[in-house]
Structures are given as structure tokens and as C-alpha cells.
Amino acid sequence: MNRALLAASLLAASVMLAVGSFAASTPADAPAVPSLSSLMQKELHWGLSHLEVTTAYNKVNGLFDHEYAPQLARLQPGSEMDQLQADRDSRKVNFERSYTEFQDSPTGYDIGALQHEYTYKNDEAVQHLFKDGRNRYFFYIKDHLWKIYDEVPLKADGPLGASYLDAVGKLGAVLGAPARLRAADAAKGIDRPTADWQDSSTHLRAVDRSGEHLIGIVLEDKRTLLNLPSLRSNKAQDPFALDPSIAAITQHGISDPNAARQADADAGATKKKKR
Numbered sequence: 001m002n003r004a005l006l007a008a009s010l011l012a013a014s015v016m017l018a019v020g021s022f023a024a025s026t027p028a029d030a031p032a033v034p035s036l037s038s039l040m041q042k043e044l045h046w047g048l049s050h051l052e053v054t055t056a057y058n059k060v061n062g063l064f065d066h067e068y069a070p071q072l073a074r075l076q077p078g079s080e081m082d083q084l085q086a087d088r089d090s091r092k093v094n095f096e097r098s099y100t101e102f103q104d105s106p107t108g109y110d111i112g113a114l115q116h117e118y119t120y121k122n123d124e125a126v127q128h129l130f131k132d133g134r135n136r137y138f139f140y141i142k143d144h145l146w147k148i149y150d151e152v153p154l155k156a157d158g159p160l161g162a163s164y165l166d167a168v169g170k171l172g173a174v175l176g177a178p179a180r181l182r183a184a185d186a187a188k189g190i191d192r193p194t195a196d197w198q199d200s201s202t203h204l205r206a207v208d209r210s211g212e213h214l215i216g217i218v219l220e221d222k223r224t225l226l227n228l229p230s231l232r233s234n235k236a237q238d239p240f241a242l243d244p245s246i247a248a249i250t251q252h253g254i255s256d257p258n259a260a261r262q263a264d265a266d267a268g269a270t271k272k273k274k275r
Contacts (some may be wrong), residue, residue, distance in 0.1 A: 023240065025201060025219060027196065027198075028179070028198075029180065030180050030196040030197055030203065030204075031177045031180055031196075031200055032177070033197050033198070033199055033201065034176070036175075036204050036219065037199075037202075039204070040148065041165065043056040043062075044056060045061060045145075045146060046145055046221040046223070047143070047144045047146075048201045048223075049143045049144065049145075050099050050125065050138070050143060053127065053138055054096050054099075054127070055093070057095055057098070057129070058095065058096065061250075064091060064092055067088075068084060068085075068088045071142060072084060091129070094129075095128075098128040098129065099125060099126075100125060100126050102119065102120045102121075102124045102127040102129070102235070103120065103121065104120070104121065104127060109126065113209060113212070114121065116128075116191050117137075117149060117218075118145065119235075119236060120234070121234040122231060122232045122233065123141060123142045123236050124139070124144070125141075125143070126138065126139050126140070126143050127140070133153060134151050134152050136148065136149070136151075138224075141224060141231055141232075142231070144224070145221075146225075146226075147218065147221070148218070149217070149218045150216070150217040150218075151209070151213055151215075152167070152215050152216075152217055153213060154210065154213050155213070158266045160215060162208065163205075164193070164208045164210045168195045171195070173210070175197055175204075177197060178194060179195035179197060179206065180195065180196050180197070181194075182195070189248065192207050192209065193208040194207050194208065198222065200222075201222055202219055202221065202222060203219070203222050204217070204218065205217075205220070205266070206220040209274040
């Protein structure tokens with residue numbers, strides 16, 4: 001075996017060992033970094049209502065206006081400028097209308113990769129926008145912002161590289177600490193391979209979605225994470241479970257109430273025949 005192949009094998013083995021050992025850990029054990037605040041716009045912070053987040057983007061000189069300002073500054077008044085302003089205003093309206101509550105009825109999110117990021121009947125909601133070449137989702141509970149999920153494309157000339165491991169390495173270099181690697185484990189609520197970090201108030205997850213040529217970058221409020229068991233008091237229900245009233249009746253087995261009478265009748269008929 002040549003040196004290059006040996007090095008590659010050792011690297012693969014070390015990654016597998018790391019995944020196996022870290023999978024048993026809890027989110028609180030994620031590597032600590034000085035600050036994750038640089039990954040959020042200064043206008044956003046945990047606890048904002050969806051109306052406050054909408055205002056941060058849609059107001060005059062808000063985040064949408066800042067995004068379009070450089071392009072508009074290069075244009076002269078006319079049809080091209082009008083079209084760009086109309087596009088900006090349309091995105092503002094769509095962002096405001098994108099607010100979706102997870103109440104009783106299923107939503108389109110249930111068949112996608114985000115289906116484990118929320119629950120129903122617990123005052124949770126999501127808001128969506130497309131910005132800087134990525135989908136961004138704002139998650140709320142009790143109308144308080146507690147999670148931001150970005151879908152970042154994986155490509156050779158992209159900010160995070162062409163693969164999941166490229167992205168984890170780049171994030172580790174920026175944050176100043178290697179990630180904790182966690183294998184997918186449904187029992188621990190980890191539906192995909194995940195790398196994570198934390199600071200004093202925020203937990204960062206990098207979720208492997210290589211099959212879709214992207215990575216999920218998730219920022220979460222640690223205080224809300226700690227309180228999720230109590231905030232999510234309504235648990236998911238099994239759609240195939242028996243109704244409680246039926247389960248109570250059948251817990252000792254199902255019997256036919258007419259069976260005893262039928263047995264007596266059959267016994268009487270037998271005695272008559274013997275005479």
C-alpha cells in the first residue's frame with residue numbers, strides 16, 4: 001500500500017471513529033467557540049416575533065432594500081429600474097405571506113428534509129425566503145424566533161466547497177475549532193450525519209444533505225433547545241393507533257357478547273337430538 005493510500009485509509013478510519021464516539025454524546029457536549037453571532041445579521045436575534053422579523057426585512061432601508069441598493073444605484077430611472085424594484089417588492093410580499101403555522105392540517109413541509117425540525121399543535125411556525133442563492137427558513141415557537149435554517153449549495157466554487165466534509169472543514173477553520181461529528185441516530189433525534197458547535201447562547205448544526213447537493217446550516221437558540229420538552233407538550237400521534245376508547249375495550253381481548261348464548265343454544269339442541 002503506497003503512502004497516499006495509507007494516509008487516506010487512516011483519515012477515513014479516524015472520521016469513522018469520531019462519528020461513532022461522538023454519536024453517544026449530547027448537544028451540550030458540542031465544541032465551544034467564542035461567538036457565532038457573525039453568522040446572523042445584526043438586525044436579527046432570538047425571541048423576535050414573525051412580524052418583527054418581517055419588518056427587519058421589509059421596512060424602508062431594511063434587509064431587502066440593502067440587498068437591492070447596489071444594483072439600483074447602477075441604474076438610471078426607467079423600465080429596468082422599475083422591474084428590479086417590482087422584483088424586490090414582490091419578494092417582500094411573498095416573505096410576509098410565507099408564514100405557515102403547524103396546527104392540525106398537514107403542510108408541504110412534511111414531505112421534505114425539514115420534517116423533523118418542528119412539531120404540530122405546539123404553537124410552532126415557519127417563514128421562508130430565498131436569498132443569496134439559498135433557501136432560508138425561520139422557525140418560531142410561541143411566536144418567538146428560535147431557529148434559522150439555511151440550505152447552502154455544495155459546489156466547487158461555492159463558499160463551503162463541493163462536499164459535506166469540505167464544508168465542515170471550512171466551518172471549523174472559520175470558527176477556530178474542529179466540529180463534533182455525529183452519526184445519524186433516530187433514537188437521539190439525529191436524522192442525518194451532523195457536525196456541530198456552540199457558543200454561550202447559540203447551537204450550530206451542519207447537516208449532511210449531500211444527496212441534494214447542499215448542506216443545512218442551522219442556528220438554534222440554546223435556551224429554547226433546553227426547554228423543548230416542556231414547550232412541545234403535545235406529542236406526535238401515531239395515525240394508525242387505535243382510538244383510546246376502543247383500546248380500553250379490547251385490552252383484554254375481543255369477545256363476541258352473543259357467543260355464550262349461542263353456545264347454550266347449541267348445547268340444548270344437542271340434548272334434544274340424543275332423546
